[in-house]
Every structure is written in structure tokens, then in C-alpha cells.
Amino acid sequence: MSFTKLPTFKLAVSTVAILAASTVVASARDQVQVTGSSTVLPYATIVAEAFGENFDFPSPVVEGGGSGAGRKKLCEGVGENTVDIANSSSRIKQSDIDLCLANGVTEIMEVRFGYDGIVFASDVNGPEFALNPADVYNAIAETVVKDGALVANPHAQWAEFNAALPAQDILVLSPGTKHGTREVFDEKVIVQGCEDSGAMAAFAASGMDEDATEEACMKLRTDGRNVDIDGDYTETLARLDADKNAIGVFGLSFYQNNTDKLRVATMGGVVPSAETVASGDYPVSRPLYFYVKKAHLGVIPGLKEYIEFFVSDDVAGPDGPLAAYGLVSDPALAETQAMVAAETPMGPLE
Amino acid sequence: MTDLAALETAPSPRATPGQSIYVTSPEMKRRNAAETRFRAYGLVAIAVSLTMLAIMLFTILRDGSSTFFQAKLSFPVELSEKVLDPKGNRDPAEMAKVTTIGYAKVLASALLAELERQGIDLGELSDKEAAELISKDAPGGLRAMVLDNPALIGTTIDATVLAGGRIDGYLKGRVTMESAQLDSNISPEQLQLADRLRTAGILSSGWNWGFFTNPDASDQRPEAAGLGVALIGSAYLMALVALMCIPVGVAASIYLEEFAPKNRWTDAIEVNISNLAAVPSIVFGILGLAIFINFAGFPQSSSFVGALVISLMTLPTIIIATRAAICAVPPSIRDAALGVGASKMQTVFHNVLPLAMPGILTGTILGLATALGETAPLLLIGMVAFVDNYPGLPLEGVLDPATALPVQVYSWASRSDPAFIERSNGAIIVLLVFLVVMNVAAIWLRRRFERRW
Numbered sequence: 001m002s003f004t005k006l007p008t009f010k011l012a013v014s015t016v017a018i019l020a021a022s023t024v025v026a027s028a029r030d031q032v033q034v035t036g037s038s039t040v041l042p043y044a045t046i047v048a049e050a051f052g053e054n055f056d057f058p059s060p061v062v063e064g065g066g067s068g069a070g071r072k073k074l075c076e077g078v079g080e081n082t083v084d085i086a087n088s089s090s091r092i093k094q095s096d097i098d099l100c101l102a103n104g105v106t107e108i109m110e111v112r113f114g115y116d117g118i119v120f121a122s123d124v125n126g127p128e129f130a131l132n133p134a135d136v137y138n139a140i141a142e143t144v145v146k147d148g149a150l151v152a153n154p155h156a157q158w159a160e161f162n163a164a165l166p167a168q169d170i171l172v173l174s175p176g177t178k179h180g181t182r183e184v185f186d187e188k189v190i191v192q193g194c195e196d197s198g199a200m201a202a203f204a205a206s207g208m209d210e211d212a213t214e215e216a217c218m219k220l221r222t223d224g225r226n227v228d229i230d231g232d233y234t235e236t237l238a239r240l241d242a243d244k245n246a247i248g249v250f251g252l253s254f255y256q257n258n259t260d261k262l263r264v265a266t267m268g269g270v271v272p273s274a275e276t277v278a279s280g281d282y283p284v285s286r287p288l289y290f291y292v293k294k295a296h297l298g299v300i301p302g303l304k305e306y307i308e309f310f311v312s313d314d315v316a317g318p319d320g321p322l323a324a325y326g327l328v329s330d331p332a333l334a335e336t337q338a339m340v341a342a343e344t345p346m347g348p349l350e
Numbered sequence: 351m352t353d354l355a356a357l358e359t360a361p362s363p364r365a366t367p368g369q370s371i372y373v374t375s376p377e378m379k380r381r382n383a384a385e386t387r388f389r390a391y392g393l394v395a396i397a398v399s400l401t402m403l404a405i406m407l408f409t410i411l412r413d414g415s416s417t418f419f420q421a422k423l424s425f426p427v428e429l430s431e432k433v434l435d436p437k438g439n440r441d442p443a444e445m446a447k448v449t450t451i452g453y454a455k456v457l458a459s460a461l462l463a464e465l466e467r468q469g470i471d472l473g474e475l476s477d478k479e480a481a482e483l484i485s486k487d488a489p490g491g492l493r494a495m496v497l498d499n500p501a502l503i504g505t506t507i508d509a510t511v512l513a514g515g516r517i518d519g520y521l522k523g524r525v526t527m528e529s530a531q532l533d534s535n536i537s538p539e540q541l542q543l544a545d546r547l548r549t550a551g552i553l554s555s556g557w558n559w560g561f562f563t564n565p566d567a568s569d570q571r572p573e574a575a576g577l578g579v580a581l582i583g584s585a586y587l588m589a590l591v592a593l594m595c596i597p598v599g600v601a602a603s604i605y606l607e608e609f610a611p612k613n614r615w616t617d618a619i620e621v622n623i624s625n626l627a628a629v630p631s632i633v634f635g636i637l638g639l640a641i642f643i644n645f646a647g648f649p650q651s652s653s654f655v656g657a658l659v660i661s662l663m664t665l666p667t668i669i670i671a672t673r674a675a676i677c678a679v680p681p682s683i684r685d686a687a688l689g690v691g692a693s694k695m696q697t698v699f700h701n702v703l704p705l706a707m708p709g710i711l712t713g714t715i716l717g718l719a720t721a722l723g724e725t726a727p728l729l730l731i732g733m734v735a736f737v738d739n740y741p742g743l744p745l746e747g748v749l750d751p752a753t754a755l756p757v758q759v760y761s762w763a764s765r766s767d768p769a770f771i772e773r774s775n776g777a778i779i780v781l782l783v784f785l786v787v788m789n790v791a792a793i794w795l796r797r798r799f800e801r802r803w
Contacts, residue, residue: 042765053450063734233766256534259533260529260532261768321486325569
């Protein structure tokens with residue numbers, strides 16, 4: 001046997017050496033740390049990459065994981081082992097702000113850098129869909145109005161409630177509840193559809209108060225015709241590939257990068273595009289934000305430069321790379337730039 | 351003689367007296383049939399698992415092998431001083447003001463000039479559309495090159511830059527004229543131009559070293575995405591896990607197996623070690639986030655924290671394998687050593703451990719191989735991220751942000767551009783190659799050093 005002398009003790013010593021060295025070095029962080037929404041993730045990586053190319057600072061590290069989780073991480077406290085920026089596809093909540101305050105994160109900057117459309121899309125070889133919020137509601141809500149009465153959703157095909165739609169089995173792949181997309185989907189499509197289809201009035205007539213009505217509106221059917229997708233849009237696309245009858249909910253930018261596989265549905269007669277979202281004609285859109293921990297400005301090298309670069313016209317403007325990827329640029333970008341330059345923290349939520 | 355008489359009067363039901371054993375009885379037939387069936391079940395089970403494996407490998411290779419080739423454009427680029435250093439003083443700060451947007455224009459006009467020189471017709475394409483054939487990653491590379499070596503300004507260099515992701519897909523057959531018709535990122539005319547460039551020798555396809563060296567790239571430039579950061583991160587992870595796990599694991603096993611008294615405490619420890627080996631890995635991630643990042647203050651996304659978490663996860667596996675290896679050394683070896691006067695510790699280190707070494711190494715390598723493929727705990731400590739900068743050299747480098755191979759597979763699989771699916775499969779192939787190498791090493795070590803008793 002050749003193993004007469006064992007490396008065990010040497011290894012043990014070097015482990016101790018590493019541990020000792022690390023406690024010394026574990027101080028200065030020289031790159032910006034970003035986390036949050038997976039919808040904002042591609043935009044943030046595009047900016048991070050261009051930032052690394054054009055500045056002397058290292059590229060920021062960008063994580064996904066979801067808007068809510070990102071804001072929680074932002075509010076964990078102040079210090080180099082906490083994140084600097086949380087990307088979010090929905091606005092910060094009072095509960096997040098309270099958590100932040102409890103952990104000493106007193107000042108947060110809210111930066112809105114653009115808009116994202118939410119589109120319904122089906123297989124490229126399937127029929128055209130010209131949807132209205134009421135159609136989506138009739139397809140996937142738990143309770144709908146049929147012949148003037150509230151009934152458990154009996155619809156199996158799109159044509160059953162709107163003759164203009166194809167006679168195709170209903171299967172909607174909606175965003176899961178942990179998605180920032182879900183909030184907009186609920187608010188701008190489901191609740192709107194509830195109102196348009198008359199279900200809201202019927203709920204109210206049955207003696208429900210306002211909150212209960214809204215809650216009843218947002219209940220979706222659970223018989224398998226509506227499937228919540230908790231993963232990324234790629235998962236929705238894969239499901240849609242497997243079942244050609246399905247209609248999926250995607251971000252506008254995702255659709256624009258997969259136009260060879262997807263056929264987009266119109267909503268209220270408007271084709272979703274950067275122009276129609278920016279003009280407000282296309283109804284289902286939402287602002288995209290990132291939240292910056294103000295205490296880290298001037299402490300983490302490159303943080304201020306990164307956020308200024310992010311909202312600059314070259315990046316977030318209508319001709320910038322973000323718009324090329326599918327971002328609808330914010331008409332009020334100049335105000336945001338001024339806000340970032342002045343480092344104004346956000347006020348209380350209205 | 352009553353016993354014998356009883357035997358004769360009540361013959362065994364299994365053998366008819368006076369009948370040859372070569373003649374099959376109905377029962378014999380049943381038993382033989384049962385055995386044949388059992389063998390068939392076994393064969394079917396193996397066939398099913400082999401088919402699954404074959405299907406998996408086939409799809410991965412089919413979708414991923416093209417990753418290792420990459421479309422590139424080669425054309426001369428004039429680095430004019432007027433554009434790149436307008437003041438002409440070669441001051442790095444002044445030159446850095448020309449951003450990648452400026453360099454993109456330089457590349458675009460150089461490509462168009464080359465097309466004109468070779469008399470290649472743009473067709474109906476505008477200059478801007480023709481320039482879209484160049485990857486968005488190219489200007490950044492050119493800018494870094496010029497800033498590193500300002501002497502290049504004023505010269506004309508032969509540049510080889512990446513072609514855009516859709517062009518690359520076209521050469522690989524993923525993008526076709528039909529799909530380009532519907533695709534908002536590429537048009538059939540651009541593909542026709544790519545065909546003409548290919549005939550002219552400007553566009554070519556070659557081995558993709560960049561896939562192994564480049565860092566990750568954003569969604570707009572799948573062609574530039576590589577495994578560089580992930581490979582370094584995985585290497586750091588594996589080295590650190592080995593450094594941390596082997597000494598602790600082997601020491602713990604030796605103590606438990608050779609020295610520890612057998613009592614309720616050691617029993618409890620043993621049960622706990624076995625239980626720890628079965629704890630889902632994500633739990634260790636949560637633990638790592640709470641202890642190493644939030645409490646101890648180690649930097650997020652670093653391979654050091656990743657290695658700590660994975661070590662916790664691998665340690666029980668290594669302890670179990672090591673104990674089994676030590677246990678397999680026959681007691682006669684220990685008795686002989688003790689008999690000639692060796693102390694207990696000498697026995698362990700001079701006799702038992704060398705003999706157990708092949709088993710320990712095999713167990714350790716297999717434990718490390720599992721750790722190499724682990725993503726779940728890394729998710730919570732921030733290693734599932736977009737990391738564009740290479741981590742530094744050890745030792746400080748282990749505290750820099752990094753990713754790992756399986757993490758890269760996961761994050762590419764969730765990107766919107768279809769070209770990333772190919773990259774993801776390519777990364778799986780690389781990961782599989784590493785795992786195969788590690789497993790072969792484990793088998794080789796066992797064969798080479800194993801002692802049979």
C-alpha cells in the first residue's frame with residue numbers, strides 16, 4: 001500500500017487557514033447586488049452587462065426569485081451582506097415598508113423605469129382569438145352569469161359564451177399567485193371581466209359587500225380548465241407546446257422574442273405592442289419598478305452609477321436596448337432621471 | 351423403525367417415488383415458469399431504464415451538441431482615431447467615454463464597407479438591418495481590446511466577432527426561412543444575406559471555445575453566453591468541499607468506528623448522521639442563509655458560502671461511506687498490529703486507514719459528484735444569479751460572486767430566447783462529462799487499490 005503518509009492533517013490545517021483568511025476578507029463588497037422579479041430579471045441583466053462593459057465597476061450580480069421575495073430581502077436590513085436593489089413587477093406594499101422600517105431600512109427610492117404588457121397568446125398554428133376581459137372571465141371564473149343567473153362555470157368551449165370565438169376547448173395557463181403578473185391579471189382582466197359580464201352586479205345583488213364581491217370575482221375554476229403556472233414563461237410555453245388548445249399568459253417581451261411560436265390575442269380589439277401599451281390603448285399593462293436602499297448609496301461602489309445608467313435615455317429610452325427587448329419605455333422617464341439624480345426617497349404610499 | 355415406516359406411508363408431495371427426476375412434474379413446471387417470468391421481469395426492468403437513459407441522452411445530445419459550434423464573422427475593422435479617441439491624447443479616461451454604442455457603429459460601418467468591397471448586395475435590407483447580423487456582444491469585446499492596447503487605434507485589424515444568435519441558429523438549422531417569416535427578431539432577407547456572407551467566407555462556423563471561457567450573457571445575446579464563471583465557481587466549490595469534508599468526515603468516522611465507546615450517545619450520533627444524509631438539500635440552503643450569511647456575515651453569492659452549505663450536505667454521506675470502508679477492514683489486521691506492539695493510533699493510521707483508503711476515496715468522490723449537481727441550496731444563498739465577472743484567484747476569489755454548472759443549466763432553461771435552450775443542453779453535456787469523469791475515477795481507484803480478503 002502506498003498510503004503510508006496521510007494528507008489528513010495538512011488538509012485540516014489548510015481548512016483552518018481558509019476560514020481564518022475569510023473572516024478577514026469578508027468585509028468589502030465591490031459589486032452591486034440586485035434581486036427580485038423574474039419579469040424584470042432580463043432587463044436588469046441587460047443593464048448589468050452593458051454597465052460592466054462601459055464602466056470601471058464590476059457588473060452587478062442579478063438574482064431572480066420573485067417580486068415579493070425580492071422586496072423582503074431588500075428589507076432584511078442595512079449592511080453589506082444585504083441586497084442593494086429589489087426589482088419588482090408590482091408596487092411595494094405597506095407590509096414591506098413596515099418590515100423595512102422594523103429592520104432599520106428607513107429610506108427607499110422607488111424607480112419606475114418602464115411598462116410591461118401582459119398578453120394572451122396561443123399556438124401559432126391555431127385560430128385567432130379576439131378576447132375581451134369578459135370572455136376570459138366567462139372562460140375561467142368559478143361562478144359566471146348564465147341566462148341571468150349565477151351558476152358554477154359550465155363552459156367547456158370558448159364559442160359557448162361568445163359566438164365570435166373559436167369552438168375550441170377552454171384551457172388557460174394563468175400566472176401563479178407568486179407572480180407579480182398575477183396581480184395585474186386579476187385586476188385588469190378578471191375583475192374587469194367580472195364587471196363587464198354582469199357577474200359583479202349579480203354578486204352585489206345577492207347581498208355581498210364590496211370586498212366579498214371582489215373576492216368572489218377573483219375565484220377561478222378548479223376543474224382543470226384553468227391552470228396556475230408558478231414557474232417562468234418558458235414553462236407556460238412548454239405547456240402550450242404540449243397542448244395546442246391552451247392559451248397562455250405571457251409578458252409582452254417574452255412574446256416578442258417568440259413570435260415564431262406564439263399567436264397573440266387581441267384584448268378589446270387592440271393588438272398588444274409597445275406603442276399600444278405606451279398609449280394606454282392596450283388595457284393590460286403594469287409598471288415595472290426597482291427599489292433602492294438609500295443607505296447603500298455612496299457605500300457600495302457603482303450603485304449610484306448603475307441606477308443612473310439604468311434610467312438613462314440610452315438604456316431605458318425608446319431606442320435603447322431595453323425597448324428593443326420589449327420594454328415599453330416610460331413617457332415620464334425624465335422625471336425619474338431627476339428623481340434618481342436628486343436621490344429622493346419615496347414618500348408614503350397613497 | 352416407526353419413523354421410516356411413516357416416511358414410506360406418507361411420501362413427500364414433491365417427489366413421486368419411482369419417477370425419474372428428469373421427467374418434469376406439473377409442480378416443477380410451475381416453478382420453472384415462475385423463474386422464467388422473474389427473469390423476464392428483470393430484463394424488462396433493465397430495458398425500461400436503459401431506454402429512458404438512452405432517450406434522455408439522445409435528446410440532450412441532439413439539442414445540445416450544436417452548442418459547441420458557433421457562427422462567427424471575420425472582416426477587417428478600421429479603428430479610426432477620429433471616432434475612438436477624438437482628442438487624440440490616448441488618455442484612458444477620455445477614451446473610456448466612447449461607449450459600446452460608439453464601438454457598435456465602428457463595427458457596423460466596417461462590415462458594410464467590407465460588403466461593398468466584396469460587392470455583396472444587401473438586397474432590400476437597410477444598413478441597420480444588415481448590421482444586426484453582428485452580435486450585440488461584439489462592441490464590448492472590441493472596446494475592452496482597444497482600451498487595453500491603445501496602440502491599436504489608427505490601425506486596421508482583422509476582427510473575428512460573434513454573429514447574432516438567430517444567424518447562429520440559422521447555420522445550425524434551428525432558425526429557418528419559415529420561422530424567420532414570423533420572427534420579429536430576424537427576417538428572411540437577413541438570412542439570405544447570411545447565405546451570401548457564407549459564400550464569401552465572411553460568415554463561418556467554428557469550434558466554440560467561448561462556451562467554456564465566456565461569462566454568462568444577457569437575454570439579448572445568447573450567442574455570447576458561456577460557462578466560464580460557472581466552471582470556476584464549480585471548481586472552487588468542489589475544492590473547498592473536499593478540503594472541508596474529507597478531514598472532518600474521515601476524522602469523525604475513525605473516531606466513531608475505532609475509538610468511541612458504544613453507548614447511548616454514540617448510538618444517537620449514528621442515527622442522526624444517517625438521518626442527516628436523508629435531509630432534503632434545500633433545508634441546508636435555508637440553514638446556510640440563516641447562519642453563514644445573516645449571522646456570520648459571509649458575502650452572498652460566493653462559492654465559499656456555497657461550499658459550506660454543500661459540505662454540510664455531503665458530510666453525512668462521506669462519514670457513512672468512510673465508516674463502511676473502515677468497518678470492512680478485517681479485525682485480524684488490527685489484532686496483528688496490536689499483537690506486535692503497535693498502539694491503537696498506530697494501528698489505525700498505519701494499517702487500517704491505508705487499507706480502507708480505496709473505499710474512502712470512492713465514497714468521497716461519489717459524494718462530491720452528487721454535490722457537483724446540486725442547485726437547491728445554492729438558490730437560497732444567492733448563487734443562482736446573473737454573474738458577469740470572473741471570480742478572482744484563490745483565496746480571496748472564493749468570496750467573489752460565482753455561479754455553478756447546474757445553476758447555469760437552470761437559469762438558461764428559464765430564459766425567453768430559444769437559443770438559450772441549446773446552451774442549457776450544452777451545459778448539461780459538460781456537467782455530465784464531469785460526472786462521468788468523477789465516477790470513472792472512483793471506479794478506477796477502487797480497482798487499483800482494492801484488497802480482497
